[in-house]
Structure formats: C-alpha cells, structure tokens
Amino acid sequence: MMQEGLDDGPDFLSEEDRGLRAVNVDLQTDATLQVDISDALSERDKVKFTVHTKSTLPNFKQNEFSVVRQHEEFIWLHDSFVENEEYAGYIIPPAPPRPDFDASREKLQKLGEGEGSMTKEEFTKMKQELEAEYLAIFKKTVAMHEVFLCRVAAHPVLRKDLNFHVFLEYNQDLSVRGKNKKEKLEDFFKNVVKSADGVLVAGVKDVDDFFEHEKTFLLEYHNRVKDSSAKSDRMIRSHKSAADDINRIASTLYTLGTQDSTDLCKFFLKVSELFEKTRKIEARVAADEDLKLADLLKYYLRESQAAKDLLYRRGRALVDYENANKALDKARAKNKDVLQAETTQQVCCQKFEKISESAKQELIDFKTRRVAAFRKNLVELAELELKHAKGNLQLLQSCLGVLKGDT
C-alpha cells in the first residue's frame, strides 16, 4: 500500500538517529571493520536494507561496498551462529525482530475508510500523525537490524565468520527462503525439547560459584526485564492516547474559536494554538520514552535470553562431560571399549572447558555492556524528560500571561 522511498539521503539518518543505534550496546568502533545500514526501502511486505561495509581487512575484495539484504537473511545469519558448535561459548547477538507494520497499516486503512466522517483538516492532521508513526517504526526496525550487525562486527571471533563475510559482500540474493511449515514445526519442537532440557540442566548445581551465581541472577533478571518491558509499553501507549485526545481537543477549540460570537473567540483560538504545541511535545515525550526506556528493556530481554542460552549450552556440555566420565568409569570397570570412552571423555572435557572459558568473559562483558547502556539511556531519558517539561512549562506560562493580560 505504501511506497516509502527513504532516499532523502543524508536527512534520513540524522545525527540523533546515529546516536540511537549505538544506544543499546557500548561498542568500540573499529576501523578494521565498520558496518552500518545506510539506506532502507519499505515495500509492500518487505523491507530492503542497504548494508554498507568499510573495512581494511584483506578478506574483502574492496575497502568499501554495499549490498541489499532482507530480514530473512539476517535471521539466516543469526541461526547459522546458533547452530555453529564453535560458537557455543559465546553470547550470540540476538536476532532483530521482524519488521511489523501491520498495526500501522491497519490504522492508515481505517483512516482512509473514515475519511468521509471528518473535516479535511482533521483528516490531513491524522494522516500526518499516522505517517509519522509509520516512519518511527521504520526507523526503529532499521536501528535494530543495524545493532545486530554492529554487535557481530565488534565481536573478536564472530566478526571473522565466513557466513558473515558472505552476508556483507555477496551482492546477489542469498536465496535464503523463509522456513516452510515443516521446518517451523521442527523449530517449535526443538524449542520445546530445549526448554524441558533447560529445566533439567538448570537443576544441576554448578561447582563454579561464578556460574552458579550467573544462573540464578539471569533467570530472575530475565523475568523481571520481561515484566518491565511489557509494563513500560502499556504506560507509553496510554501516554500516546492522551496526546491524541489533546489533539482532538485542540481542533474543536479551534472550531469554537472561529464560530464564537463573544470575546471567547480569541481566547479559544489562543488555547487551541497552545494545545496544538503541547500535544506535539507530549507525543515527543511518549516517543522518547519508547526509544530510551521501552526499546532498552526489549533489547535486554533478548540479550538476557541469549545469555541464558549460553548458560544452557554450558550446562548441557557439563552434563555431557559428567556422563562421559561415568561412561569411562564403567568402561574401565568392564574393561570394554576403554579407548573409545577415553576419547569421548576427552572431547567432552575440551568442549566444556572451552565453553566455560569464553562464557565467563562473555558474561562479564554482558554486564559491562548492560550497565553502560542503562546508564546512557537513563541519563538521556531524564535529560529529554526535563527538556520537554521545560518546553511545556514555557508554552503554558507564556499563554497564561497573554490570557490573563487580555482581560
């Protein structure tokens, strides 16, 4: 329905938005590999992201290049990390959520249907509102896809991944079709098995204090972040609704102002003007809370899940290791297949130790990133709330001054 060509070029991703992207992660930008999404196009069902890479690494044919990717290709890349045994000991950067314009599209459609029942001004106003909302969702989805790539590029091991390089450089379609029904069903069962397994694995008490603490912490933290994320969303939605009401009030006051036969006409017009402005600020407040608070919580919901997944993999490896030990003891006791059991045990041991080593560092880094991101966002949230409240206050006081003086 909507063709959104965002080739406004440099305007599209303003300074403010650039800041937005690094928001949830504290990343060292490294000259050897820099990735960003320089452009995006929203078509009927899909969004096309232009992934732009700058690199001094010898792996690539050029120093700077771009390719066009769609959401499914990001998911393919993410899944390839998850399925790669070598990366079992790392927190896999969470996959970006699917671009979801359904709600926004539905609203635009409803608006079109209701066009006859409102004045031309009202219609234009609401259309602008909804288009702005659409744009905001669009910018967010771009940001989230970009953050994923930046996290990969910043990771000392993942950045070297071959699939990642193909993703960045191969300028044809990766032909990664979405999962068909059978595959989706398989995934579903895999997850069921995993969570059942996860419960069993979590039950195994860890000898290592660090990991034991992390397990307890992450479990509780993940649940609490989930709750906060949902509640912040609800809060922000109410805020938007209130701003919409003020919009309607401003319009009606304007009509009253033009129709009134008494001195009130000037009064109504002035107040209508005031509410138009304060309404915009209220909408901005809701949008900023969404960016700095809701998105932050949503991101750490996904990251904490990825961290939990890491702990699960380690737990799984530990269980395998312990089982291999038991099997080796049995084999030695029976003096049967000892060599095989020894090899298996060694493999399990190595796997477990490798995961443990990198996992520890990953979890420490996770904490550092989390603290830095929360700090940045909470500070910015407070600063924006203050900015908007002061702006509101100034408008209100100046209007009051005029109205009181007008008697």
Add this chain to the structure above:
Amino acid sequence: MPHFRQNRLCLREYFNMFNEEENRDTFDIQISVSDPEKVGDGMNAYMVYKVLTKTSLSIFSRDEVCVKRRFSDFLGLHSKLASKYMHMGYIVPPAPEKSIVGMTKVKVGKEDLSSVEFVEKRRSALERYLLRTVKHPALLKDPDVLQFLESSELPRAVSTQALSGAGILRMVNKAADAVNKMTIKMNESDAWFEEKQQQFENLDVQLRKLHASVESLVCHRKELSVNTASFAKSAAMLGNSEDHTALSRALSQLAEVEEKIDQLHQDQACADFYLISELLGDYVRLITAVKGVFDQRMKTWAKCQDAQVMLQRKREAEAKLQHANKPDKLQQAKDEIREWEGKVQQGERDFEQISKNIRREVGRFEKDRVKDFRVVIIKYLESLVHTQQQMIKYWEAFLPEAKAIA
C-alpha cells in the same frame, strides 16, 4: 483511602473559585453543599446534603442559614422554577442528572472508590446548580428558592421521576417536537433570533464534541496513572534483581520517580475532570435550556397565530349571522369576538414580552459564559503549569542518580 482524600482536597480548592468570583462581584451570597450523609438502609436509603448559605442580602431572614436537603428536593425546586419561568423566556439552570447505577451502589452500601467519587461528583454538581440559580436576579428573589435555602422543613417533592433533569429535558424536547410539527412556519421578523438560534445550535455541537474528547482524556490519563504505577513497581523489582550496585540503586530511584509521576497524572486527571469536563457537561445542559426558551417563544407565537385565526373565524361567523336574524346568536358572536380580540392582544403582548426577556436572558447568559470559561480555563492551565513544575523537580532529582552509575 489516602489516595482519594488528596483528590478531595484538590476538588475543594478548585471549586472555591466559584465562591471567590461571586464575592468579587459584590454578589453577596455564598452557598456551599457539603457533608453528604447516608440516611436509612438498603434500597430506601438516600443521601442528605448540608446546604449552607451565607449572605448579607436583606431578602434572607438570617445572614447564615444551614439546612439539610436530599437530591429530590433539588429536583423539586428546579421543576417549580421551570414551570414558573420557562414560558416567560427565562433561562432556568437545569438540575443535575439522576443516576440509577451510581445511586444504587451507594444505597447498597458499597464503600469503594467509585461510589465515593460518585457522591463527590454529585455534591459538586448540586453546589454549582444552586450557585447558578441564585446568580439569576429573578430566581434569587423567588419564594421557592428562599424556602429551599432557609426553611428547615421542606415538603417532599413527589414523583421525582418526572422531575429529574432527564424528565425536564424530555418536557423541553416534547415542546420542541410540537414546534417542529407545526405546519405554520414562523415568520421571523427579527433576524437576531434566527442568528442566535443558529449560534446556539453550532455551540451545542462543538461543546458536545469537546466534552466527549475531554472525557476521553480523563479516561486515558487515569489509565496512564495506573500503568505508570504498575511500571514503577516493576522497575523496583528489576532494580532489586540487578546485581550491579549503582545501577540497582538508580533503577530503584527510577521506580520512585515514576511512582510520584503516577500521582501527578492522577491529580491532573482530577483537574481535567472537575474543571473542564464538568463545566462542559453543565453548559451542554444549559444550552438545552436556552434552546427550550427559544422554543417557548415559538409556542407563544403559534398561540398568538391560533388566536388570530380564531378571531378571524369569529368575525366571519358574526358577519354571516348579521343577515340571519338570530339576535341571541349574534350577541354571542359579538361577545366571542371581543373575547378573542382580548386573547389576540394578550398573545401579542406575551410574544413581545417573551422576546424581550429572551434578549435580556441571552445577553446575561453570554456574559456569564464568557466569565465561566475564562476563569475555568485559566485555572486549568495553572494546574497544567503545576504538573510540569513538579515533573521538572522529579527528573532533576533523578538525573544525578543516573549519572552516578559507574
């Protein structure tokens, strides 16, 4: 219920402004409706309100009178005033609406927040009703009004079904329908009336629209308050589980800020409601009364027209009888002509009088409307200013906490 008590205080404060206005106007009468008390039990229970009048006007027997009145007493007063003055073109302030649901909850003894709010809403509406009624110079002197304010015993108003605000509205609407059904279109010689009627029509439409939007705002702000409180609790829990000490503390602080903000939203919703929403509701009902008065004028004109038609018929009948040689019938016809000439004259006088009254009433109404809206909107903007100032205070206190995360 500490939450609600705070709201009550803010309501009183907001409504004192009505009394302040009256004093400044050297309109020397103060009325307050307070202390709702439940009398009786079960479905026969009712609320009784204290009506306190303070005045230096000589028409009152004392300068301070306190009486107890119930809701149906107010309805009874309005019904009497409407029947006495509406047909003369006086804009009689409508009484507050009856509410079966709201009242049932109170009767059944539900002590919850919604029934307490209902009683407060009603108390406030009754107070505004009386203040508007005594602001009208003719109504202030009316013996029924004086009796209502001063007399310790008041005869029970019966059949309050018909006397409810809705009942009166129905009466007014019936009159309007009757007018519409008239086959004779009123020959409006006075452009002022046509213009004014159109203006009130437009005003009615816009005020209803505005009222609906404000009610929606009140609803969403209350929702915002609840959701903010819920988020605050959640943030506190998150802070508890966070294992980085400084971040944990900052999250707890965030939770505290959000809790304070939820209270701000609650108070603001209260102001939205009691200042703007109720004012708009009052004016929507007032404009119905204004429209009713215009319709009364039409009815008066129709009556006058009917009388003229009758007179014409009587004259024609008399003319016929002139040649019929029936002296008795002729005399009767002449008597009837005189009777109807009198009625026509009366009708014309009534029409002139009601037109004059309406012009004056509308002038007064518009003046009051300008004042009311000005005062209320300024108060409302001041409440918004206060909210923003508090917001700034809370976030300024939080910012260093956020920066302290290391």
